[in-house]
Amino acid sequence: MAGISIAGISKGYGPQHARMMALKHLDLEIADGQFVTLLGPSGCGKTTTLRLIAGYVTPDTGSIHAGGRLLSSPSGVVSPEGRGMGMVFQNYAVWPHKTVYENIAFGLKLRKISGAQLRAKVEEALQLVNLGGLESRFPNELSGGQQQRVALARSLVVEPDILLLDEPLSNLDAKLRERMRSELKQLQRRTGVTFIYVTHDQAEALALSDQIAVMHGGELQQYGSPFDVYTRPANRIVADFMGLVNFVPGRIAAIEGGAARVEAETGHVMAVPVTEGLAGGTPVEIAVRPENITLAAAVDAGDAARVRERVFLGNICEYTVALPSGTALRVQTHPLQQFAEGDAVVVSIDPGQCSVFPREPAAEAKAAA
């Protein structure tokens, strides 16, 4: 049907001798009917990828196929109007000189739909995004959230196989964003359209996606389900970008079966699942998420860790804990588990939820950050 396969796509901007590479040899398979998110910080290449899929940009190398049909290659691209896709823009791009009805009807008229059928389809699209009764309004009479829905209805009414969304929620306030988020997800499930969604908000990506493609520096870092990407980050960049993480320096003592025995500088020794070939003796960083650390009151205050800072956030309590080794860890606990600043605590880490990455030389680590 309308899966997309992206193979070896590169795209740079600027003159040949000083070309800024926005995208470096991207491969991505998007299955039909999925909700796929391109996630990464600004400048990571996610918007370029989306615009390549839409056909606004010609790739330098590689190809894009949709449903078996070649859409883009360096020698030519099918123009956006020939792709039968839909797109929702960051600023909505709801035409200010057309009413809500005219905005939504535009694509249908291009498909030679008219009369009662046109009205019925527009009406249906309006119901789909809960905008019934606002047909004759102009965009400047609508709120941001309503304009957003118009943009969605306008894209969906033509029943595209693929809908592209470029940070569509970033201009909404927090409450509305959350509501639109769940509506988007329901909409995708109901329509079965392939959604390709660009965002820099990892919480949004986790909440919405079937698959997340984490991008950084023009390269794909990891492509997997939200659970995989969060709990089994492929590298330090992904671990760092997805949520909060402590990086604890350590060293691999030995590889035993599928796990590595890692000695952390904090004094903890743990068996961590290892994905790639790491040999014994390799200096590593252990990625520990704050929610995978537990605190308990220390009996012997002598060489225990100490609570340096406490922030109450309502649903959780966040501590900064200084270990005897000098390392500081961020820890999240249940809000009812209360320690005071200065309290002596015992820190335990769930090794099954940790990841290890080879420790990079300082310079390299900086470049990656």
Add this chain to the structure above:
Amino acid sequence: MTDAAMGRPAATTKAISVRKPSGGGGGWQRIFTIERIVMGAAILALFVLVVFPLCFLLVGSVWSEGRFTLEYFAEALSGRLYLQALLNSLILGAWTGLFSLLLGLPMAWAVARTNVPGKGLIALTANLSYLSPPFLTAIAFVNLFGNNAGLINVFFRDVVGAPWLGFNIFSMPGLVLVTVLHTFPYVFLLASSALQSVDASYEEAAQILGAGKLRTALSITTPLVMPAILSGVLLAFVNAIALFGSQAIIGLPGRIVTLPTRIYSLFDYPAQYALASALSLLFVVITVAALYIQRAYLAKRSFVTLGGKGARPQLMDLGFWKWPLLGFCVVVFFVSIVLPYATLIAVSLSKSWGLNFWQGLTLEHYRFVLFDYDVTQRAIVNSLGLAMAAATIAVLLGAIIGWIDIRTHIPGRKFLDYAALVPLGLPGIVMAVALIQFWLSMPVALYGTLTILLLAYVGRYIPLGVRAANTSLRQIDPTLEESARILGASWARTLKEITLPLMRPGLFAGWLLVFVPVIQELSASILLFSSSSMTLAVAIYNLYETGYTEPVAALAMTNMAIIVVVIAIARRIGGGAIGRKEGDVAPQGGAA
């Protein structure tokens, strides 16, 4: 008036009480603060410059021998001479508007949306055409296409033997041609900035829904930029019908009398003030109606938001077709810039203008106009002094009026804003009639002095000062001023140290925008000058009237040289970031 009524921020009183905890001065000091004196003076100046003269124009047209009468309006609306002038003005305006569109829009589209080469040249064409004094273009074209003596006509008649190939400039088509060369930049500037500002995603959204390039252009881009384009056409119309110089130079020999030239002729002895006032008011009704449509209707329907970050339209690759488009633009450049200036230079250097003009090149005419012709030096000094003074006053006054409008809540401030915009709809000659009506009834003898010229220039170009000030004030966050006040700075000190320096680039652009039209002003000057207050434009026009073809060209080139030198110096003083501002404000006013 209390502080609350003045609408000043609470910070004012707070700042004072911090400095003087024991309380402020006496009642006198509270009422006559510098702030109020300056603002009051600015408001008074606006009344003297614009409101009173307009009132006297109105009264003068309906008041005769101590009683109310409509006979002058009746005459203006029924006399064949006046109706013909009205009709000619409307015909001229309509054709000029249309051809400004036909010239300006393709050039704007080429610059804003295509990969046509030579965009610098196209923008230069529009800017130079805007800067060129329209009556100089007219004089140049007379030298080429004058019915009997125009060089090209003579060439076709005497050398080729095909007189029917010639073109008589003293005709409505000739008048339209010369006028369009000055007015098409209004369409160009407004259309190109609108086309550049349309957010690209509006067009991309149509494309992905399946609309092709043509469909997108017709149903998305065109409606979005249409208000701006129509605004440009209306501004071209308003400015076209107000140009006295070309209508006198081209129109009168061709017996095409228009409103400005008809009003001018009413000042032949015996001057018919009342009839001139009535005719002026009819003139104002036309221009104000056009501007009202532009402001009230088009400005509201303007969907183009400036400076959006997404506004990076993709340039259309025209392939082969970029060459014909460039060719079109080069032709416009040639006709509007090269042809008139090459002609003026050639005429000014030739002993006697004719088919063999290069056989006796001479600088004699320059020597004559600069040293022997006693009027020139006085005119240069007068024009330079007047233009600098008018530009400075218009901009400072504009800054204060803009400040009152944007930063205070004084009741009636909107009226001030409107009053300061009204002169946009006042053709120069109408401004002159109004000033004559006003100052002749005052006990001060201003008629024929430099002062009345200065009043005319400031009054006519105050809108440009206010526009420039408003634009730059809106970009300055009020908290920048408020933080100076809270630290204890007085209003005047805040204005001097914070507000004016921040507004400087915008005000400087405004200064140039006033200076350029003032130094070439003819429409108002022609009624207000005397031999002691002679200006450059009037000197050129008078010299032309007396038939000295070659010295006129020399004087015209001198005039252009002065304009170019002053702009160059001013840009150097004003700093580099200025030129870019010009386009923002330029399309609002005009030289007439």
